[in-house]
Amino acid sequence: MRPKQQLSFLNIWNMSFGFLGIQFGFALQGGFMSRIFQTLGAAKDDIPMLWIFAPLAGLLVQPVIGYMSDRTWSPKWGRRKPFFLIGAILASFALVYMPHSPVLWVAVGCLLILDASINISMEPFRALVADLLPESQRSYGFVVQTLIIGIGTWVASQLPWIINKLGVSNEATANVVPANVKWAFLIGGIVFITSILYTIFTTKEYPPEDLDAFNKEKAETAGFGNGVKEIFTNIINMPTTMKKLGVVQFFSWFAFFTMWSMATPALTEYVFESPKPDAGVMSDAAYTAADLAYNNAADLVGSAMGTYGLTSMLFALVLTFITMKYNINRKLVHMVSLIIGGLGFIMMLWTHDATMLNLCFACIGIAWGSILSMPYAMLSSAIDPKKMGIYMGLFNMFIVIPQIVAAVGGINFAYKTFFGEAIINTMLLAGACLIISGLCNLLITNPNAIRYQSES
DSSP, X not given: OOOOOOOOHXXXXXXXXXXXXXXXXXXXXXXXXXXXXXXXXXXXXXXXHHTTHHHHHHHHHHHHHHHHHHTOOBTTTBSSHHHHHHHHHHHHHHHHHGGGOSSHHHHHHHHHHHHHHHHHHHHHHHHHHHHHSOGGGHHHHHHHHHHHHHHHHHHHXXXXXXXXXXXXXXXXXXXXXXXXXXXXHHHHHHHHHHHHHHHXXXXXXXXXXXXXXXXXXXXHTOSHHHHHHHHHHHHXXXXXXXXXXXXXXXHHHXXXXXXXXXXXXXHHHXXXXXXXXXXXXXXXXXXXXXXXHHHHHHHXXXXXXXXXXXXXXXXXXXXXXXXXXXXXXXXXHHHHHHHHHHHHHXXXXXXXXXXXXXXXXXXXXXXXXXXXXXXXHHHHTSSOGGGHHHHHHHHTHHHHHHHHHIIIIIHHHHHHHHTOSSTTHHHHHHHHHHHHHHHHGGGOOOHHHHOOOOOO
């Protein structure tokens, strides 16, 4: 195998820039989807189940897209870039229409389309970093990707609050999403497609080393049946390190799914004492006042959630400078980061103002920054490079399965059983899961995954 050339920061930035748009989509979805559901009439305990289509989309789409992108080569479009573009077009349309959903089931359908489309773009981006970077730059590459993700998370999460401050109303009649949220999703759709196009036009992919052998293998294994067989064969023969990382991922993503689905109802009620009002049990004037308080609180919660993006960005920036010069113990970094994030969730039990809430999310951002880089860096050092796409796709099973478990009753059962009926206890559940996830890093023993010895 010919050695890969080391790439400059600009090259790595360009290949990762499309993640800015992907994260705009994820941040708007994670920060404001539950708000849209509540606006359209969803009860608090029903919200996790309404989110189920997001992880289901990932479970179905990511392994298939990974398999297909491994087997794709176009002299004009490359290997991964066609999937970037298809996903970006579909996701942008879904983002723009989402807050205009007239009824709850339409919003749920938009979530399904949005998450499936984001997954079409996202998985090939993970594989692209491993495709183009030498082993000695893998941690660096995934950290730069995380830096861009952090920027996207922070900016997108601030949009409704900023747009409201610019004069766009966050008030609306019952069952109507406020105008500031609609504008935020429109901007998100534009950023999504624009940033993906930037990566497509600034990043060059390289053909397989032996193109004739690549085409021969592709022809011999063509067909739906062979595709299904290969996917299941790779699941059965999954490397041991990947399985152990899967345990870490399970608890991490259960925690973050709990945050995305339950943070708005939990924190508007507990921290700001402004739950979503019920129009059917109060006068019009009382509902208008209570709904304004809820929307103001929801804007603040969304803004605070952006803090975890900002912190992850700063954390990634520090890691960028470190990984340019030094080897790091990936397992130790990931373990400590997840535990800090878990403590951030737990501190919410003593939080009753926006300042303290931002501090909690700052701690969570350290965990988020590590989740977006360290597991992928460890995985890419422990799998066959020829199967990078399929394994990156299969690895995302460990992202979507915990979210499905959480959605079908895992959140409601766990927080009520172990912590009590109060809705804020969903955040305590998220914190406990992150701490467990951190400790599960002790399972990882592969020295290549833990610490790569650079050639310098």
